[in-house]
Amino acid sequence: MSTSAVAVSKHRAPGFWQSTNGKKIVMAVTGCILILFIIGHLLGNLLIYAGPARYNAYAAFLHFDDTLLWIIRSVLIVSVVLHIEAAAQLWLRNKRARPVNYSRKEAIRSSYASRTMYWSGPIVLAFVIFHLLEFTGGFIHPGSRFIAGDVYHNVVAGFSVWWISAWYIFSLCLLGLHLRHGLWSMLQSFGIPHSRAREVVLKRLALWIAVVLIAGYISIPISVLTGLVK
Amino acid sequence: MKLDAKIPSGPIEQAWDKARFDMKLVNPANKRKHTVLVIGSGLAGASAAASMGELGYNVRCFCFQDSPRRAHSIAAQGGINAAKNYQNDGDSIYRLFYDTVKGGDFRSREANVYRLAQNSLNIIDQCVAQGVPFAREYGGALTNRSFGGAQVSRTFYARGQTGQQLLLGAYQALERQVQAGTVTMFPRTEMLDLIVIDGQARGIVTRNLVTGELNVHIGDAVVLASGGYGNVYYLSTNAKGSNVTASWRAHKRGALFANPCFTQIHPTCIPVSGDYQSKLTLMSESLRNDGRIWVPKQKGDKRRPDQIPADERDYYLERRYPSFGNLVPRDVASRNAKHVCDEGRGVGETGLGVYLDFSDAIQRLGEHVIRERYGNLFDMYQRITDEDPYKVPMRIYPAIHYTMGGLWVDYYLQSTIPGLFVAGEANFSDHGANRLGASALMQGLSDGYFIIPYTVGNYIATSKLDKVDDSHPAVQQVVSEVQQGITSLLSIKGKRTVDSFHRELGKIMWDECGMSRTAQGLEKAIGQIRQLREEFWQNVTVPGSGDDLNQSLEKAGRVADFLELGELMCIDARDRNESCGGHFREESQTADGEAQRDDENYSYVAAWGYTGPDSAPALSKEPLEFKYVYRSQRSYK
Amino acid sequence: MKLTLKIWRQKNRDEKGRFFTYPVENVNPEMSMLECLDVLNESLIERGEEPVAFEHDCREGICGSCGFMINGVAHGPQSATTACQLTMRHFKDGQELTIEPWRAAAFPLIKDLVVDRxxxxxxxxxxxxxxxxTGNAPDGNNxxxxxxxxxxxxxxxxxxxxxxxxxxxxxxxxxxxxxxxxxxxxxxxxxxxxxxxxxxxxxxxxxxxxxxxxxxxxxxxxxxxxxxxxxxxxxxxxxxxxxxxxKRDDLVQVVAPVTGWSSSSKS
The missing domain is CATH 1.10.1060.10 (Alpha-helical ferredoxin)
Structure with a gap:
């Protein structure tokens, strides 16, 4: 028998998690969960403009049942872990898929955001860890004392340090980039087909959602720095 | 040699039924013990290989491309005919049969054509079931268009890519059988010779185009579906790889070659732009439905087309053929274009081109209608020529497109070598001296899906096939001859490239054996080709070695065969002193310059036998009888 | 016009490849990219060198044989156009074109610009x-x-x-x-x-x-x-x-990728 055609040896098919499509579906679902969190988190944080009392009350409300809080946190942690695990595995696979690189390669249609997912992701992760250490744990809190329970104070004090605000703004912009592609990519990976015309609309929608979310978040450190929120 | 076409007796309507009933069947359990070798993976090859795989034969399919999906059937644009009569315009099997025989200028075999028309119905059904996305009406029914001057709408199409979609259907059916294990696919593998043992075709010798290895494949039957030989003209609408090698080597092993001079010249191709030109691009014939063809009345008029007023334009087809106008058949349209260019009235830089003008249609129907009908073709034209056909008339010129001639086969598609079957464009059978538009796809699929699987089975069931293996002396003999051929090509180390020979051969063929032919010109061409062939074997240079991917070597082998075939084509054209279909002999024309057939002397298939490298080919004639279609002179006035 | 073609040459999968630079004169703007390579190849053969191997067949943009990277873009700068239909008028006189094969682990290189797909x-x-x-299809309009x-x-x-x-x-x-x-x-x-x-x-x-x-x-x-x-x-x-x-429990099977081409002559 010739081998120049195809092998007859049959393999077991890769399962859901082994397939790139399966991993991307996992990333889409976990990404969706994380986006919902980002929206909720923003809506809560915007209460800072309503003054210390309501903001702190909101923070307290989040803690009204620790079991429930931890269930939600677990969901988020699992999502983050799966999202990263899938991304990391795909990244490795993608490196292997092109062992010899092009000497020259132009990007013709892809957005800057979509091409930078692999480094906007890790930076956002580092930011989230920093964020948790600063505002949830209170381990990093330069320039002032962390007061558990007085979230309003912690936020205002934290953002009063210019470089912390700068780091937040930078990271949030990257999160925006990540969301801009992620929101659209999620639909594709999960398998919600759209015609080419609708694709354009949806991509624009994804951009605006990302802009609005990030503008909302960034407004807080800026307000603190400019003294709007004291 | 006495040629027996084995046409079943009795009425033509029942001939194929009768033939099928009379065939012997192979026991289903035994089918997998029989190996069938299929050369080529175009419409005919892929469909034959897939269908025989489905029946349970052990099939091996070979193609020189990197994938069976690349075969040149993929480039067919217009559509596929079928006598479905979905449009209720009076079509029938008999009408399709009649049109095809008449269109072929009474040089095809009636029984074959009738079967083709019958099978056309099943082809559409089969392709729809495979998922070919044919154009549809809003209500979901299949839609049709009229094509190539036919008076009924019987052409099914999938945008301008019908060939692609049909081929992908056959390719997918083939890949399904590869998955099932009944077909083994050999891509990048070229057949270089046929093994004939005890008078039966029993195998082939192939070259692995990546490693250069020569391999022997033994089988119980060989199906050649390797396409046509239009590339003998160098410039044609064929793919660069299309070649005659498989057919020609089979011819040299004893298969007769029928009507080699019957070639089709397509009137609407983009003209040649320079001597670097490597191939010609077809613009679908459907353009002639709305475009008007003209040249300036005055010789050497170099004005821009929009500066030439209407009364200084010659709409020569409308003038000469008032009833058919721009929709005359391909051969007539081509010949007239050549004629006006020969008069010095051709347009474009080279003077080899005529205008195909849409301005009237755009005025009448609006640009959007034209865009809807031909948008993709206009885009392609603009891509290649950088001219906007919505504003400037297209320039077109005829080009070699299809070859009606091919290996001689009987009603069962078996060549004169038992066990060697020939399907699709590679055989000669159905189109006579001129092929109608949208009939090539039909024939390829009819042969592959609905004829070859039966007739090959019948052959296997009725033949005594001894066991043969690689060590058989005849096999070793063929292998060493093939090896010798390759070694000698590599060892000439002359001065000229393969392409330069090919170009020169093409020029001779186009000038003397192209759109119009004369005994004198053909005689001259034969001499020139012989000389060129001699020079080729002394002065060609083939760089590289035989044991890796060597595209020059592949080309050299193919051009060597074209150099032999070209001579045979000229001999055949010289011998046929009549004009019929695409074959126009200047000696045989009516007073007003139309083709004049000579039924008394030339109503036969000319089948040529190979007698050796330096001796004249031997002619055998298969007389053609017409019991159903009344013979008449074609007129489109 | 004149062009400089910087082309990836590699004898086979196992040997190392590198770029070679070829000046090509007399490029006609009407030529296709592949015809430009033809012209280069003719001159290479005449000089006794091996021509650049590249895949091509129909040259009208439908067979899918041709294709390579031209200045970092698959099939070159013109959208919706295969390399065989890309005419040279899209380039500037004196421009350098970097031509390299499709690069992917799944497309092992065979020679020069030819890859295994x-x-x-x-x-x-x-x-x-x-x-x-074949044969068990209902009427097309069913x-x-x-x-x-x-x-x-x-x-x-x-x-x-x-x-x-x-x-x-x-x-x-x-x-x-x-x-x-x-x-x-x-x-x-x-x-x-x-x-x-x-x-x-x-x-x-x-x-x-x-x-x-x-x-x-x-x-x-x-x-x-x-x-x-x-x-x-x-x-x-x-x-x-x-x-x-x-998913029901029918097993989905796959075949192992084959990258070799060598064949033994046993039938």
Whole structure:
């Protein structure tokens, strides 16, 4: 028998998690969960403009049942872990898929955001860890004392340090980039087909959602720095 | 040699039924013990290989491309005919049969054509079931268009890519059988010779185009579906790889070659732009439905087309053929274009081109209608020529497109070598001296899906096939001859490239054996080709070695065969002193310059036998009888 | 016009390749990219050198044989155009063109600009068909197919299998190719009965080949000479997701990728 055609040896098919499509579906679902969190988190944080009392009350409300809080946190942690695990595995696979690189390669249609997912992701992760250490744990809190329970104070004090605000703004912009592609990519990976015309609309929608979310978040450190929120 | 076409007796309507009933069947359990070798993976090859795989034969399919999906059937644009009569315009099997025989200028075999028309119905059904996305009406029914001057709408199409979609259907059916294990696919593998043992075709010798290895494949039957030989003209609408090698080597092993001079010249191709030109691009014939063809009345008029007023334009087809106008058949349209260019009235830089003008249609129907009908073709034209056909008339010129001639086969598609079957464009059978538009796809699929699987089975069931293996002396003999051929090509180390020979051969063929032919010109061409062939074997240079991917070597082998075939084509054209279909002999024309057939002397298939490298080919004639279609002179006035 | 062609030359998969620079004079702006290579090759042969191996066949943009990177873009700068239909008028006199083969683990190099794309055939083999044997088809008009459905199927079916999508994808993913076939057959009523199995099998084979993953960035569709829409990838993922949920216990099998070409002559 010739081998120049195809092998007859049959393999077991890769399962859901082994397939790139399966991993991307996992990333889409976990990404969706994380986006919902980002929206909720923003809506809560915007209460800072309503003054210390309501903001702190909101923070307290989040803690009204620790079991429930931890269930939600677990969901988020699992999502983050799966999202990263899938991304990391795909990244490795993608490196292997092109062992010899092009000497020259132009990007013709892809957005800057979509091409930078692999480094906007890790930076956002580092930011989230920093964020948790600063505002949830209170381990990093330069320039002032962390007061558990007085979230309003912690936020205002934290953002009063210019470089912390700068780091937040930078990271949030990257999160925006990540969301801009992620929101659209999620639909594709999960398998919600759209015609080419609708694709354009949806991509624009994804951009605006990302802009609005990030503008909302960034407004807080800026307000603190400019003294709007004291 | 006495040629027996084995046409079943009795009425033509029942001939194929009768033939099928009379065939012997192979026991289903035994089918997998029989190996069938299929050369080529175009419409005919892929469909034959897939269908025989489905029946349970052990099939091996070979193609020189990197994938069976690349075969040149993929480039067919217009559509596929079928006598479905979905449009209720009076079509029938008999009408399709009649049109095809008449269109072929009474040089095809009636029984074959009738079967083709019958099978056309099943082809559409089969392709729809495979998922070919044919154009549809809003209500979901299949839609049709009229094509190539036919008076009924019987052409099914999938945008301008019908060939692609049909081929992908056959390719997918083939890949399904590869998955099932009944077909083994050999891509990048070229057949270089046929093994004939005890008078039966029993195998082939192939070259692995990546490693250069020569391999022997033994089988119980060989199906050649390797396409046509239009590339003998160098410039044609064929793919660069299309070649005659498989057919020609089979011819040299004893298969007769029928009507080699019957070639089709397509009137609407983009003209040649320079001597670097490597191939010609077809613009679908459907353009002639709305475009008007003209040249300036005055010789050497170099004005821009929009500066030439209407009364200084010659709409020569409308003038000469008032009833058919721009929709005359391909051969007539081509010949007239050549004629006006020969008069010095051709347009474009080279003077080899005529205008195909849409301005009237755009005025009448609006640009959007034209865009809807031909948008993709206009885009392609603009891509290649950088001219906007919505504003400037297209320039077109005829080009070699299809070859009606091919290996001689009987009603069962078996060549004169038992066990060697020939399907699709590679055989000669159905189109006579001129092929109608949208009939090539039909024939390829009819042969592959609905004829070859039966007739090959019948052959296997009725033949005594001894066991043969690689060590058989005849096999070793063929292998060493093939090896010798390759070694000698590599060892000439002359001065000229393969392409330069090919170009020169093409020029001779186009000038003397192209759109119009004369005994004198053909005689001259034969001499020139012989000389060129001699020079080729002394002065060609083939760089590289035989044991890796060597595209020059592949080309050299193919051009060597074209150099032999070209001579045979000229001999055949010289011998046929009549004009019929695409074959126009200047000696045989009516007073007003139309083709004049000579039924008394030339109503036969000319089948040529190979007698050796330096001796004249031997002619055998298969007389053609017409019991159903009344013979008449074609007129489109 | 004059051009400088910087072309990747590599004798075979095992030997190291490198760029060679060739000046080409007398380039006619009407020439296609492949005709320009023809001219170069003729001069190489006349000088006694080996010509540049590149894949080509129909030269009218439909067979899918040709294709390489031209200045970092698959099939060159003109959109919806294969290398064989790309005319030289799109380049400037004196320009340097960097020409290199498709690069992907799934497309092992054979020689110079020629790569092995059998992985795409194997994906089709896994299920890119409708299982209807010759002869058992009902009348063509028995199954009505709406015009919009037929048109959408045709959009996806226009794929020529050239591999530009894989080449243009930063991850060398074959999602557009696979999605196109899953969409073409899945949209049509004839293809519905096998929709689940087809998606599972084809996706499984695609993942068995060393292609990367799709990150939905759209470089593939931008490079695609037939402009296959990104929608087909979403359709593939939808069919795959649905099929995974509904999966019965029939085993989906894949074949191991074959990269060798050598054949022994035993029959």
């Amino acid at each position: 059998r992985a795409l055939d194997r994906i089709i083999q896994a299920g890119g068909y409708i299982s209807v044997s 199954i009505p197919v709406g015009k919009d459905i037929a048109d959408r199927a045709m959009d996806a079916a226009a794929c020529i299998g050239c591999g530009a999508c894989v080449a243009a994808c930063p991850n060398a993913s074959a999602a557009l190719f696979t999605g196109a076939k899953i969409s073409h057959l899945g949209i049509l009523p004839q293809g519905k009965p096998e929709q689940d199995r087809r998606a599972l099998s084809m996706v499984a084979q695609m993942n068995t080949e060393p292609f990367g993953s799709c990150t939905n960035i759209g470089e593939c569709t931008a490079a695609c000479p037939k402009e296959i829409p990104l929608e087909v990838i979403a359709t593939m993922n939808r069919d795959y997701r649905g099929a995974t949920c509904r």
